[in-house]
Amino acid sequence: MSTTPPLLEVRQVGKRFPGVRALHNVDLTLEAGEVLAVVGENGAGKSTLMKILAGVQRPDTGQIFVDGRPVHLDSVAASIGCGISLIHQELNLADNLHVGANIFLGREPTRFGLIDERRIQQGAKDVLARVGLDVSPATLLADLSIGRQQMVEIAKALSVKARVLIMDEPTSSLSAHETEQLFRVVKELRANGVSVIYISHRLGEVTELADRVTVLRDGENAGQISREEITHDNMVRLMVGRDISQFYARQPHEIGDPLLEVDRVRTPTWPRHELSFSVGRGEIVGVAGLVGAGRTELLQTLFGIDRALAGRIRVAGKTVAVSSPREAIAAGMALVPEDRKLHGLIVEMGVRPNIGLAGLRRNKGPLGFLNAGVERRDTETMIETLRIKTPSAEQIVQFLSGGNQQKVVLGKWLALGPRVLLLDEPTRGIDVGAKQEIYGLMETLAEQGVAILFVSSEMEEILGMSDRVLVMHEGKITGEIGRDDLSEEAVMQLATGNVESA
Numbered sequence: 449m450s451t452t453p454p455l456l457e458v459r460q461v462g463k464r465f466p467g468v469r470a471l472h473n474v475d476l477t478l479e480a481g482e483v484l485a486v487v488g489e490n491g492a493g494k495s496t497l498m499k500i501l502a503g504v505q506r507p508d509t510g511q512i513f514v515d516g517r518p519v520h521l522d523s524v525a526a527s528i529g530c531g532i533s534l535i536h537q538e539l540n541l542a543d544n545l546h547v548g549a550n551i552f553l554g555r556e557p558t559r560f561g562l563i564d565e566r567r568i569q570q571g572a573k574d575v576l577a578r579v580g581l582d583v584s585p586a587t588l589l590a591d592l593s594i595g596r597q598q599m600v601e602i603a604k605a606l607s608v609k610a611r612v613l614i615m616d617e618p619t620s621s622l623s624a625h626e627t628e629q630l631f632r633v634v635k636e637l638r639a640n641g642v643s644v645i646y647i648s649h650r651l652g653e654v655t656e657l658a659d660r661v662t663v664l665r666d667g668e669n670a671g672q673i674s675r676e677e678i679t680h681d682n683m684v685r686l687m688v689g690r691d692i693s694q695f696y697a698r699q700p701h702e703i704g705d706p707l708l709e710v711d712r713v714r715t716p717t718w719p720r721h722e723l724s725f726s727v728g729r730g731e732i733v734g735v736a737g738l739v740g741a742g743r744t745e746l747l748q749t750l751f752g753i754d755r756a757l758a759g760r761i762r763v764a765g766k767t768v769a770v771s772s773p774r775e776a777i778a779a780g781m782a783l784v785p786e787d788r789k790l791h792g793l794i795v796e797m798g799v800r801p802n803i804g805l806a807g808l809r810r811n812k813g814p815l816g817f818l819n820a821g822v823e824r825r826d827t828e829t830m831i832e833t834l835r836i837k838t839p840s841a842e843q844i845v846q847f848l849s850g851g852n853q854q855k856v857v858l859g860k861w862l863a864l865g866p867r868v869l870l871l872d873e874p875t876r877g878i879d880v881g882a883k884q885e886i887y888g889l890m891e892t893l894a895e896q897g898v899a900i901l902f903v904s905s906e907m908e909e910i911l912g913m914s915d916r917v918l919v920m921h922e923g924k925i926t927g928e929i930g931r932d933d934l935s936e937e938a939v940m941q942l943a944t945g946n947v948e949s950a
Contacts, residue, residue: 451935453516456532456612456642457773460869461510463496470496471667478612479639483634485648485658488687490881491849493667496649498614502534503527531611535601535618541589546573548585579633587704595626595756602633614636622875631657642946649879651680663687684732696887696912703915704729707899708868710750710908713759717745718923723758725918725925727868727899730888734914735903736939742923743903744786747870751783752776763868777806782861792857795846799838800827802845803859809865830859835885851882859887869893871902877907887913907936921945
């Protein structure tokens with residue numbers, strides 16, 4: 449048995465915020481050259497623990513050891529000095545500077561009192577080669593894709609001789625190709641002795657990458673899973689404290705006449721392709737495709753964010769002119785956008801005003817003032833119906849978990865009673881428990897006769913929730929698959945433009 453202490457060890461760490469116990473007696477160990485996944489529902493304490501390790505926050509109780517020696521990570525500099533570096537989900541880079549300047553930002557080498565550009569260029573080349581990124585250090589960061597910017601962030605961490613890389617939802621904005629490249633880099637870093645703490649809601653990624661999984665639930669350790677025992681079901685069971693025997697709660701129900709009809713619509717992004725399809729009353733239709741296939745652009749055109757270049761849109765048999773979101777709302781349509789923080793919420797405001805946003809025109813009184821009583825009733829109804837976990841209706845939205853923020857976005861639209869619900873990546877960045885609640889909500893709305901058109905990049909979600917799937921490739925619909933014929937292979941053939949094989 450080895451007597452070498454772990455590279456990193458957390459013992460009995462606790463952290464409280466006003467009214468919230470974020471962590472309680474949490475333990476964690478990380479060996480050299482190990483990929484450790486830390487998973488748990490939103491609010492489980494993952495982010496708080498990572499901020500403590502990165503020196504952003506200080507623990508109230510407990511100890512942290514590096515190489516068996518106690519350390520005090522009371523600042524970001526102290527953590528970096530111990531070889532621990534956090535790569536945030538929102539990249540911490542300056543896109544108006546070149547790549548080399550970003551890698552050495554704040555610790556630029558100098559010569560005769562001036563920044564030594566030659567040493568920056570050479571040092572940047574060395575760490576860029578370690579992550580397999582073939583770009584010049586003189587390249588402007590803004591000219592790189594998000595995936596390549598992520599590699600620059602990793603290179604920046606390696607330039608400070610990081611021995612522990614903490615990656616927080618690193619693939620949330622990456623394409624499939626960029627995700628594969630990231631996986632290669634993680635595996636190479638592991639082979640070279642660098643340890644990685646990997647946080648992701650995408651459990652398929654955890655299964656592929658992790659040597660071991662630590663599960664947190666309600667701020668406490670819920671269990672550990674060894675490499676041989678890492679499965680989706682084992683992780684979910686520990687995360688939610690129960691078995692989810694039927695993750696996708698689909699029940700057979702009758703689908704009515706077309707409620708949404710799209711006839712030869714052309715979007716501004718892909719003006720050469722005509723799109724035609726329908727969604728029946730009570731039907732859930734998934735839209736699958738690779739990144740850049742035109743799925744988001746389709747929803748934005750249907751909702752009037754982008755104006756259709758041609759074609760007709762009918763709701764409940766009536767042709768509607770949708771040249772703005774206001775007209776789409778008036779026609780009974782609602783859109784839950786892909787980026788809830790940027791397009792779905794005003795995170796500095798409370799739950800009540802956010803839920804009331806879409807109904808401001810409907811809820812105004814005879815003198816033009818807001819009918820606050822109606823807004824309060826709508827909010828309380830949505831909090832109860834959607835089971836939004838919030839201390840009060842006035843709680844600032846940015847302090848809610850990702851799953852509860854998504855429920856607020858849904859509540860904003862459901863308060864209007866839409867006939868057609870457009871969902872763009874409805875479960876992105878939320879935990880498995882919240883995902884199951886949203887799936888249940890989609891099923892309930894379908895039973896009530898709402899027509900649902902949803903875009904998702906998660907294959908399990910497409911296969912599990914769709915009555916029918918439309919597959920897009922480079923701006924056009926390459927095929928339609930009924931529920932009885934749904935398979936991952938059939939979807940991917942169409943998504944890659946291989947229509948004949950499909």
